[in-house]
Amino acid sequence: MAGIALETYGTYDRARTVRGFGRGDARFRVLTLAAALLVVAIFLGVLAALIEGAWPAIKAFGLPFLWTEKWNPVTEKFGALAPIYGTLVTSFLAMLIAVPVGIGIAIFLTEICPNAFKRPISIAIELLAGIPSIIYGIWGLFVLAPFLQSTIQPWLIDVFANVPVLSSLFEGPPYGIGVFTAALILSIMILPFISAVTRDVFETAPPMLKEAAYGLGCTRWEVMWHVVLPYSRAGVVGGAMLALGRALGETMAITFVIGNAHRISASLLAPGTTISAAIANEFTEALGDLYVPSLIELGLILFFITFLVLASAQLMLRRLEAAGGKK
């Protein structure tokens, strides 16, 4: 490469060598810049391709697509309300479970766990993030869903049968598959994202603050709740948003266990669908001029929602990083 240039030039011409260096330098710089710009091009390409693919549906259904529940491939009338609702509900429920548990794991890892077990346990939790989503799907379908169907779901139906509001949330026959099962699987999948980010920000809390609180006689829980958690709030929220972004777009695990029904039921035990599950289930079988564009428009909506969530997570975490750099 450039190192051999000095020998190959024979009689040493300094100006020529330096010019060569300059040219090589410029070429390499442009090459790396092109690769970096390709990343932006891919992002814009995704956006453009989705809009182009969805255009027939956008033209045919307009904005009401967003709040129409009907999804009828035979009459070619499509609306996105049921999948949007399913996506938001499963993600919300998953967050409801995963955020407290994830924070609990982070507290365990930073405060309680003996040093010898810290690494193995955090690796084990992170392995949960490495397991591909299709594995969660097949496991959910064959193991978790039958288990829930025969045990927890009948119990929930019995217990809440006479409680107003809750009775309609847990109502109907226990199918096994459905919104509840999907949300539970989803919560396991995003758990490691929350606990990893939370643990990292917990560890940035200055020991002096914690020691001061202990010096005042605080218990370990009081130190976590009143000192460490407020200190690392922005990071915890950022991590949770990142996990939410994952949950919204999660496809295969949900496709297996949600039942793919385009309707909105009050009951969490009933089958439903999400944007990504609808696309994965129906895309290759979709016929007609509006079916495929409608599915692509669903994808566009999903991309838009996850973009908003992920972008705010990025901004939050980046501001945190910038603040950390100033100290």
Next chain:
Amino acid sequence: MNSVLYARRRLTDRVFLLLSVGAAGFGLLWLGLILYTLIVQGFGGLSPKVFTEMTPPPGSDGGLLNAIAGSVIMSFLAVLVGTPVGVLAGTYLAEYGRHTRLAGAIRFFNDILLSAPSIVIGLFIYEIFVINMGHFSAIAGASSLAVIVIPVVVRTTENMLLLVPNSLREAGTALGAPMSFIIRSVTWRAARAGIVTGVLLAVARISGETAPLLFTALNNQFWSSDLGQPMASLPAVIFQFAMSPYDDWHRLAWAGALLITFTVLALSIAARLLESKRN
């Protein structure tokens, strides 16, 4: 001394700390349950035939050879394309861009792509490849995987290059070496283990990806090494077989699931070892 208050505070402390131990147990429990089922069910379906025979029609014997081969081919192509692009882009961000606005914007879009739903990537490739070619193909499948590889490699490359001490670069500059030369023979070399870790993580990520393959590479019941034609892949076959009502297909799906999980876990453990060796 207010002993009631003390007792209550101590109780709250105990309860919440116990709950967080419970939370860790909850996480580990799921990992244990999933791995347990995979091993029991997966080894039940595993036999030499899995590696030597093609995917069968329901009711007859067969294996997963074409699916395994398809997954390996498409992942290989994706890494082959994605790695150089990712490494170069990461190099720009860490070496040339660093504090510029442009680099900040690129970093932002890269992070979005990193966590973007993979099914949307599949739709993107469907629009630009499948529609223009008129049919599903292995090339389209590999491209969708490459789009997933790139952001992972960009992120890890940039992070690893940022860890290289500036004094190394300054030493190179002091010797009169041009910047491109310093990057290639000093910083890349110093960050090599980290960059390889990133590539391993990217392979782990795509080897289980299903959603983007469903409508790019589709699936193929037979052996095919033609990149212009639909190609089978392990995840797509697992999806098809698991959703079917046939018991022998279910057994193969479990065997495939075991193979994928162990590949992924082995890759992430290898990546981790490489990383800890560097530190």
